[in-house]
């Protein structure tokens with residue numbers, strides 16, 4: 535009896551998600567869609583699946599429809615996890631519910647359909663972007679939950695250490711310079727960009743930004759954007775001259791786009807002592823520098839202008855409720871470069887006891903309840919591993935004479951620069967994350 539109850543899926547005990555129908559230009563139609571969806575016998579299944587995803591802090595839910603059933607996956611902190619598969623009949627009925635509340639065609643299982651609906655759960659409000667697309671094996675559905683309020687407000691909340699934050703603040707609050715923010719594709723660039731701008735003193739200085747009108751950045755107080763039309767062949771260089779006339783202190787250009795833009799910014803930094811800030815997708819700071827150079831702007835001017843690169847890589851935090859301490863063997867500490875005697879324990883992700891220990895004296899199976907905090911994911915949330923590369927004369931010389939990854943990294947290291955890997959090992963030593971997770975993150979392309 536007790537066993538039966540414990541085996542019930544988590545979603546049975548979850549409160550329902552409040553669904554807000556969207557997609558119809560007509561509010562009444564939206565309400566009629568919601569009513570129809572609620573009348574479906576599959577409504578509790580459809581709703582429970584969303585609740586299950588959101589309760590585990592899932593950012594995306596993916597459903598793969600095939601003849602034999604429906605595979606369910608959740609993306610949590612950037613990692614896909616398998617959920618319990620559904621039988622095809624329940625899966626089809628749940629999909630009809632989602633399509634109904636997004637005002638899409640329930641019958642169409644082939645064309646690509648996009649829509650959205652609102653969702654409220656556990657005090658959080660989300661916009662859920664819905665996409666369905668017929669594929670060879672059946673149909674693929676992805677629901678992406680976007681929180682209405684951003685998750686982080688300050689860069690230290692993303693895990694930046696105090697000392698580095700002070701160093702970064704000196705750079706971004708400097709009168710003049712050229713600052714690059716970078717992260718791997720899909721790995722926290724927009725969050726770090728917003729945090730970097732939030733960190734900058736924007737009250738004593740005039741900030742102007744130029745953005746593609748089709749790719750607007752999140753709003754940051756006291757940063758005033760002017761738009762160019764990239765689809766029509768324009769670049770920041772088309773609007774910068776007009777912006778420069780107003781003599782702003784800081785030029786924010788999220789995408790450099792071309793050599794002309796790089797040249798204009800270098801001129802503003804080197805001749806007129808302005809500050810320029812940009813961003814680029816890159817795995818590490820040295821690569822970000824090379825990508826900025828790849829726009830083929832004036833290399834010597836750019837090497838002179840650039841002052842700092844802040845690179846980030848997101849790493850999952852071990853769940854502090856279920857993480858397991860272990861005594862690291864000396865060889866492991868040596869491999870990680872942690873001095874002997876510095877740490878007594880490291881932490882690893884939860885591993886259940888071996889099956890032979892999961893039987894009581896009477897031979898009955900022992901059921902270990904799922905961790906309440908992480909729901910069995912073993913990790914909760916992410917922090918950034920930050921790499922702040924402050925450009926000195928040695929790096930400038932390398933950029934001018936030997937602009938390649940290995941040389942820049944070697945010169946940076948000689949100047950005492952700490953890499954993402956070293957930052958990661960610090961977090962492992964402090965028990966924030968695991969060696970496994972660090973290895974996973976460092977392997978990311």
Ligand SMILES: [Zn+2]
Pocket residue numbers: 853854855856857905906907908909910911912913
């Ligand atoms: Zn846990």
